[in-house]
Structures are given as C-alpha cells and as structure tokens.
Amino acid sequence: MQVSQKDFEKAQEQLKHLKKDPGNETKLKLYALFKQATEGPCNAPKPGMMDFVKKAKWDAWNSLGNLSQDDARQKYAELVSSLVSAEPAVQKEEASPEEGRHDGYETIIVTTKNNITKIMFNRPDKKNAINHKMYREIIRALQEAGKDDSTIAVITGNGDYYSSGNDLNNFTNVQPSEMKKMAEDGAVLLKEFVGVFIDFPKPLIAVVNGPAVGIPVTVLGLCDVIYASDRATFHTPFSQLGQSPEGCSSYLFPKIMGFAKANEFLLFNKKLTAAEACAQGLVTEVFPDSTFQKEVWARLEAYANLPKNSLAVSKQLLRSVEKEKLYAVNSEECEVLKERWLSDECINAIVNFFQKKAKL
Numbered sequence: 211m212q213v214s215q216k217d218f219e220k221a222q223e224q225l226k227h228l229k230k231d232p233g234n235e236t237k238l239k240l241y242a243l244f245k246q247a248t249e250g251p252c253n254a255p256k257p258g259m260m261d262f263v264k265k266a267k268w269d270a271w272n273s274l275g276n277l278s279q280d281d282a283r284q285k286y287a288e289l290v291s292s293l294v295s296a297e298p299a300v301q302k303e304e305a306s307p308e309e310g311r312h313d314g315y316e317t318i319i320v321t322t323k324n325n326i327t328k329i330m331f332n333r334p335d336k337k338n339a340i341n342h343k344m345y346r347e348i349i350r351a352l353q354e355a356g357k358d359d360s361t362i363a364v365i366t367g368n369g370d371y372y373s374s375g376n377d378l379n380n381f382t383n384v385q386p387s388e389m390k391k392m393a394e395d396g397a398v399l400l401k402e403f404v405g406v407f408i409d410f411p412k413p414l415i416a417v418v419n420g421p422a423v424g425i426p427v428t429v430l431g432l433c434d435v436i437y438a439s440d441r442a443t444f445h446t447p448f449s450q451l452g453q454s455p456e457g458c459s460s461y462l463f464p465k466i467m468g469f470a471k472a473n474e475f476l477l478f479n480k481k482l483t484a485a486e487a488c489a490q491g492l493v494t495e496v497f498p499d500s501t502f503q504k505e506v507w508a509r510l511e512a513y514a515n516l517p518k519n520s521l522a523v524s525k526q527l528l529r530s531v532e533k534e535k536l537y538a539v540n541s542e543e544c545e546v547l548k549e550r551w552l553s554d555e556c557i558n559a560i561v562n563f564f565q566k567k568a569k570l
C-alpha cells in the first residue's frame with residue numbers, strides 16, 4: 211500500500227508530538243528512513259570515526275541500500291504509527307513533589323526527611339548513566355548534604371538500575387582538536403567528584419537497588435555502609451573499555467577484597483552478584499528484593515535517630531588516617547584516565563558501544 215506524500219507529512223507531524231522518547235535506536239531508524247524517502251540511497255560522504263553521532267546516522271542511512279523511496283516512506287509511516295499507538299493512553303499525573311524535595315536538580319532527586327538526605331539518581335531511561343550535568347549535581351548535593359541538618363546521607367537509584375556508570379555520550383560529539391581538552395576537563399570533574407566522597411563528613415549509605423556499573427561501583431569504597439538488593443550486580447568493565455580504575459578503587463578494593471579478587475574485578479571485568487560482592491567485603495548486607503526497601507529504610511531511620519555529632523566524629527576517626535593517601539590515589543587515577551580516554555583502546559570501545567546500538 212503506497213503512502214501518499216500527505217500521509218508521510220502527517221507522520222512527520224505526529225513524530226513531533228510523541229510524549230515518550232523512542233530511544234536512540236528507533237531515532238536512528240527514523241532518521242535513515244526519512245533520508246531514504248526524501249533523498250534516496252545514501253549519497254553523503256562517510257564521517258570520520260571520531261564523529262560518533264554523525265557516523266551512527268550515516269551507518270543507519272547507508273544500511274538501507276537501494277530501498278525505494280516509496281518503500282522507505284511506507285516503513286517510516288508504519289514505524290511512526292507503531293510509536294503513536296504505544297504512547298501512554300493518559301498522561302500520568304505529575305507525582306506530587308516529594309515531601310522535603312530540594313529544587314534545582316534535573317538528573318537527581320534530593321530529599322531531606324527524618325534526618326536523612328537522600329540523593330536518588332534519576333535518569334531511569336538511561337539506566338541512571340552519569341552525564342556531566344549529573345556529576346555536577348551529585349557534587350553539589352553531597353556538598354549541601356554535608357552541611358545540612360541531616361544525620362546521614364543516602365545514595366540510591368530510581369528505576370531498575372542503581373547506575374550504569376559514566377554516560378558514554380560524555381565522549382561523543384568531540385571534534386578531534388578538542389579531544390585533549392575533553393580529557394583534561396573530564397579529569398578535573400572526576401577528581402572533584404571523587405573528592406566530595408572522600409571528604410563527606412557524615413555516614414554515607416549506598417542503597418544499591420539494582421545493577422551498578424563503573425564509577426558508582428568504585429566510589430562504594432568511599433561509602434560507609436552498602437546495602438544491596440539481591441538483584442543488584444557489580445561490574446567494573448574498565449579494561450574492556452580501554453580505561454582504568456577510579457574512585458580510589460585501585461587502592462581500596464585490594465584492601466577490601468584482597469588482591470586476587472580485586473584484580474579479577476578491576477582488571478578482568480568480572481561481574482559480581484550481590485552475594486559475591488558481600489562475601490568479598492564490598493557490600494555490607496544483601497536483602498531479598500521483595501523486602502529490600504522496607505527493611506533497609508527501617509534501619510536507616512533508626513540510624514538517623516542516633517546522635518549526629520558522635521556519628522560524624524567517629525566517621526572522621528575511621529577515615530582520617532587514610533585521607534592524604536586517598537587524595538593522592540584519586541589524583542593518580544585521574545592522571546592515568548586522562549591518557550586512557552585519548553587512547554585508541556578506549557575510543558574503539560566507545561565506538562563499538564554506539565555501533566552496536568545503531569545496528570538496525
């Protein structure tokens with residue numbers, strides 16, 4: 211059935227009013243079909259490897275080969291209509307703002323209630339991947355939590371993931387001439403981010419509600435108690451990303467887990483279940499997912515009723531011996547990562563991640 215030009219234009223209009231983000235993969239498909247329908251087979255020069263986004267779009271268009279413009283128009287209209295029919299029937303009521311919620315954050319939700327400041331990663335559609343804005347918001351939230359009248363602070367994730375770590379888009383859209391500056395700026399931001407964990411003056415509790423990847427795992431060594439759901443997993447895929455450990459994990463994880471286990475985790479990308487992470491000392495306790503939130507929050511509320519100053523000075527005693535060492539380790543790790551982010555090993559790994567995403 212041929213799609214008229216009018217229906218094709220109607221589909222384009224409908225696309226503009228979609229409420230739910232269809233995701234990168236679908237957006238690439240739509241881009242490719244639109245180009246094929248309006249310009250025919252891919253006739254653009256192939257972008258450079260470094261220009262990940264342009265390359266992914268070129269690959270998507272080029273992979274349609276000689277699909278006719280009429281067929282491309284039809285597939286485009288069919289894809290849009292499937293997205294429209296998948297839209298939620300009624301826009302969910304905006305959740306009433308949570309009691310004690312702090313304004314001024316976009317990528318995290320910060321609330322202070324019952325002497326607890328909770329910092330919740332809030333990019334569930336992206337598995338709580340941490341983009342530059344989110345690094346800066348977490349830094350600010352922890353700095354403010356360190357000075358507010360809460361007794362303890364909690365970090366957790368919204369949705370099915372705790373966090374999938376560094377947002378790999380942080381490395382994209384960078385001109386070759388800007389790569390060195392990207393690495394330098396990234397190292398400065400990372401050093402500040404880890405530094406705020408090193409310096410956090412109150413008990414910091416990680417409530418690991420789901421899988422955790424990369425930097426949210428490595429800074430667990432700087433948290434004081436780690437409670438995990440039994441559906442959580444812990445993964446630091448540094449060598450497969452051509453990168454290296456951060457979050458002071460290169461120093462703390464061998465101390466916590468022993469060298470043999472830390473090496474398997476930090477060098478050889480071994481993914482740990484919550485039970486394994488607990489057995490190796492990285493996690494304090496694991497709870498059945500069905501009762502995780504209820505059990506953990508009952509404990510946290512009890513902790514938050516303890517004498518605030520006693521907790522703060524005791525944490526200081528526990529952490530002060532290593533503080534200078536942790537600053538030095540953080541600096542060294544950031545220096546090494548500056549070089550890693552410019553390496554072919556890292557660049558190729560990031561390109562592979564996005565090319566796998568772009569496969570039509």
Ligand SMILES: CCCCC/C=C/CC(=O)SCCNC(=O)CCNC(=O)[C@H](O)C(C)(C)COP(=O)(O)OP(=O)(O)OC[C@H]1O[C@@H](n2cnc3c(N)ncnc32)[C@H](O)[C@@H]1OP(=O)(O)O
Pocket residue numbers: 232233234235335336337339340342345374375376377378379380395396397399400423424425426447448451453456567
């Ligand atoms: C200032 C710089 C500091 C740098 C500090 C260094 C830190 C080191 C690290 O953190 S290394 C770890 C980096 N993280 C990753 O490598 C994980 C990458 N993501 C994945 O492997 C997968 O997404 C997954 C296994 C986490 C989840 O897979 P699943 O198939 O269940 O879900 P999707 O892949 O479809 O994910 C849903 C959408 O979210 C996007 N996404 C998820 N994680 C990331 C990420 N880390 N970076 C960017 N985007 C991510 C994914 O692309 C999907 O988006 P889409 O719906 O638009 O396609």
